[in-house]
Amino acid sequence: MHVPVLREEVLQFLEPEASEVIVDATLGGGGHAEAIADRIGEAGLLIGIDQDGDAIRRAEAKLEGRKNVIIRRCNFRQFDEVLNEVGIGKVHKFLFDLGVSRDQLDEGARGFSFLREGPLDMRMDQRTGERAADLVNTLPEEELRHIFFRFGEERYAGKIAARIVRMRREKSFEFTREFADVISAGVPRTGRIHPATKVFQALRIAVNRELEALEEGLNKAIRYLIPGGRVVVLSYHSLEDRIVKQMFRRESQAGRIRILTKKVVCPTAGEIAENPSSRSAKLRAAEKIA
Ligand SMILES: C[S@@+](CC[C@H](N)C(=O)[O-])C[C@H]1O[C@@H](n2cnc3c(N)ncnc32)[C@H](O)[C@@H]1O
Known part of the structure; x- marks a missing residue:
């Protein structure tokens, strides 16, 4: 099972509150989503997105019965289509936990890992x-x-x-x-x-055209945030982190966001020992300016 990375730090920077609309753009196993859904209460709405059908099924099972959760399968670069469909124009918070999950890596049939025999596939969708x-x-x-x-x-x-x-x-x-x-x-x-x-x-x-998806998805997310709204991104390699860092810098120079993580946040030695998959994680967060 995928263990959510930097779970407490994600909640600390996202600050989910009752009645908020929050988009989890990378649902995966639904670990972060579950914690967020608990905090926004019945009047809130968590929109969970993933392009992987297996992830969607796992998250649906985990979040079953919750009335404050909507789950859709799509690429997060098109999250605005989901928002249109459910009639939401503005969002309080976005979470992007990039890359692949432990569940995807461990499933040989998906072809993500050279440690497992499987077809050389690697498509998330x-x-x-x-x-x-x-x-x-x-x-x-x-x-x-x-x-x-x-x-x-x-x-x-x-x-x-x-x-x-x-x-x-x-x-x-x-x-x-x-x-x-x-x-x-x-x-x-x-x-x-x-x-x-x-x-x-x-x-x-x-x-998976991952870098293009990140550029497009994150750029759109900043535009959909309400003033005071927040975006939190977890990245796992330098190419992703560079895109996040540079976009945050550009948007902050343009006066659209305030960067909350002056210094990037990384997992503690304790978290890495418990969950080695977290070792390369980097968290960056920003707040939309009114
Ligand atoms: C690291 S996992 C997320 C784990 C999740 N936060 C949890 O707590 O279980 C990343 C997930 O994002 C999905 N994903 C990656 N890029 C995506 C994209 N462009 N659009 C939609 N889903 C994407 C992957 O399929 C994968 O399930």
Whole structure:
């Protein structure tokens, strides 16, 4: 089960209060959502969004019977369509807990992890878009290199892309483990991290267009906030965190928001020991200015 990261800190910065309308843009297992729904009471409304059908089912089971929760499956870059549908024009608070959940990583059939055998898929929304295998088997070498370098900050991006293109002439890649083995065999092992780590991260970001979704979703969220409303973002790698930091800086210079986290908030050593998946989390929060 996915354990909500920085749960207390999220509540501290979000400050959910009775009767508020709060959008949880990344419902996942519904851990943060449950805590928020408890605080906003019967007169409040929590709108929970996720693009993953399995996450939606898990969250629906967890939040079943709560009258103050509406759950919709969509990409958070289109959350405004959900708000239109339910007749909401302004929002008090937004939460974005980015990336994938432990539940998604642990399910081999989703293809997110090189530690589990499964199809090389990695789509958060399985109804649409290209799978990681489609990218790996069809993109030109230069585009693969670019993806590994830009989204994985992988120093051997060129070497790995060339090896993939050479090997796929014999046989296309379909499974996580065989793909990870091919990467491992082609680059020197440096440090403790698995050689396929950055390539898997890069492919996941490319498959789900994660950085574009974040830019669009967060930008829109700031526009939908009421004055005094808040947005809290948890990110898990430097590319995401940079987007959040730069957007907050821009919006604050334009006088639209006030940054609440002058210093980024990270999990304590205790939280990391209990939940190692939290180790790279960074929390940033901002408040809309009247
Ligand atoms: C880290 S998990 C959230 C965990 C959640 N806060 C909890 O307490 O269980 C991230 C979730 O966001 C979803 N997600 C990521 N990007 C998304 C996007 N652009 N639109 C909708 N859902 C997205 C993923 O499918 C995943 O379920």
